[in-house]
Amino acid sequence: AVKFACHWMNTKDTKVTEGGLNVTLTIRLLMHGKKGETVKKMREESGARINISEGSCPERIVTITGPTDAIFKAFSMIALKFEEDINASMTNSTVTSKPPVTLRLVVPASQCGSLIGKGGSKIKEIRESTGAQVQVAGDMLPNSTERAVTISGTPDAIIQCVKQICVVMLESPPKGATIPYRPKPASAPIIFAGGQAFTIQGQYAIPHPDLTKLHQLAMQHPPFTPLGQTTPGFPGLDATTPTSSHELTIPNDLIGCIIGRQGSKINxxxxxxxxxxxIANATEGSAERQVTITGSPANISLAQYLINAR
Incomplete structure (x- = not known):
């Protein structure tokens, strides 16, 4: 999977080269596991700066920065490496048709309109002229204002496709601030049993003390009303419980991930x-939205916990 962004850099020696302006680009790739080791070897050969993120996520972010020719050199090496991996995996396989190389670019949502073009004209032109398949995701990636752009085809088709996407990105810079997508460790499912909360990891249920405290706190405020199929065993609290209210503010650019598609997450x-x-309506000139939570102290603490988790 490939994560990708382009930026103009004001360099004193900007000059016209064979491919147009000698601009500096940044491309961010999402890669799994030890592919990072291979990327290190590409530094010297491509002449691009390549950094690999640390962290416990299965996905690592690889950032590649340099002049356009160095970027495309690094990119073609990555596409060819992916093809080598496909060839290697097919040697012991019964599959007869060779799957294409597939990479995921990540593009600020504000630039996706330019990439798609009026009535899909630009994306159609890119598909036809490069022979690569290009798809722009309908939804933004979690907790970000970026969309995934999946490109697949032969290494040559992918390289030509990325060159064309770079041109579009440089001609139409992002509007406003972009919240970049950051991969997070996969969230484990939660179950409640015997008054304790557990997260499911593989075949094991691991006790989760923070969630257990909230669960027990909620249990101390009877009477309860069951909440139906969605959260078995989790108590709801009815109107007879003493209520209080709590207010917090959430930045406008994060409110979408709290509300969810058609209100699914907030519900x-x-x-x-x-x-x-x-959730109060947006007020002009304010960068934040007012959120009012009403219920028992247990309701409120659990709602706050869930909002912060989002």
């Missing part, structure tokens, strides 16, 4: 916490 938080949650 889930309402159901799990048993709290009433009201």
């Amino acid at each position: 889930e938080i309402r159901q799990m916490s048993g709290a009433q949650i009201k």
